[in-house]
Amino acid sequence: xxxxxxxxxxxxxxxxxxxxxxxxxxxxxxxxxxxxxxxxxxxxxxxxxxxxxxxxxxxxxxxxxxxxxxxxxxxxxxxxxxxxxxxxxxxxxxxxxxxxxxxxxxxxxxxxxxxxxxxxxxxxxxxxxxxxxxxxxxxxxxxxxxxxxxxxxxxxxxxxxxxxxxxxxxxxxxxxxxxxxxxxxxxxxxxxxxxxxxxxxxxxxxxxxxxxxxxxxxxx
Numbered sequence: 001x002x003x004x005x006x007x008x009x010x011x012x013x014x015x016x017x018x019x020x021x022x023x024x025x026x027x028x029x030x031x032x033x034x035x036x037x038x039x040x041x042x043x044x045x046x047x048x049x050x051x052x053x054x055x056x057x058x059x060x061x062x063x064x065x066x067x068x069x070x071x072x073x074x075x076x077x078x079x080x081x082x083x084x085x086x087x088x089x090x091x092x093x094x095x096x097x098x099x100x101x102x103x104x105x106x107x108x109x110x111x112x113x114x115x116x117x118x119x120x121x122x123x124x125x126x127x128x129x130x131x132x133x134x135x136x137x138x139x140x141x142x143x144x145x146x147x148x149x150x151x152x153x154x155x156x157x158x159x160x161x162x163x164x165x166x167x168x169x170x171x172x173x174x175x176x177x178x179x180x181x182x183x184x185x186x187x188x189x190x191x192x193x194x195x196x197x198x199x200x201x202x203x204x205x206x207x208x209x210x211x212x213x214x215x216x217x218x219x220x
Contacts, residue, residue, distance in 0.1 A: 095138035
């Protein structure tokens with residue numbers, strides 16, 4: 001992914017609209033308490049639950065929902081499926097999954113530890129930090145692994161994200177970074193980007209999945 005300049009569609013104006021719109025308005029007390037009582041068995045009920053600040057957990061519920069979609073998309077895939085390339089310029093499903101884990105890892109390093117973008121501590125062995133870029137290196141290096149390898153990488157990055165978000169409050173989530181390449185951007189927008197980034201690549205994964213030999217179109 002690199003420096004996120006391609007995210008012009010998520011510039012400051014779009015993010016302000018998303019943050020200030022009805023989705024992020026504070027729900028009534030009764031509604032908030034009802035959602036908090038959800039035990040996680042109904043992932044389609046988004047909103048604040050115990051363990052996080054209200055807005056933080058609304059974001060967490062969205063991240064969780066989107067990750068479930070990605071995992072369902074790749075369920076049952078073989079190593080050959082995960083390594084399949086549509087053409088000599090394509091990315092494999094396996095590479096895209098590691099790219100998602102790496103992106104989440106980078107945003108955690110940046111927003112939780114204050115590490116400047118592109119100043120990554122690869123020497124510390126952070127999971128996924130050498131796999132953010134796609135393209136030729138990924139086609140050569142990311143192959144021959146079972147689905148469990150990629151799911152483990154996603155679980156590792158998500159565990160780190162949840163641990164960090166659990167320690168933050170809503171004031172942190174709404175704090176604005178005036179120096180971000182897209183323009184003034186808050187932590188909510190940065191983490192919402194992690195969510196929509198998974199949605200974007202899930203579409204690519206589905207496209208590749210429909211081209212796998214001997215498979216039927218997967219359900220939407």
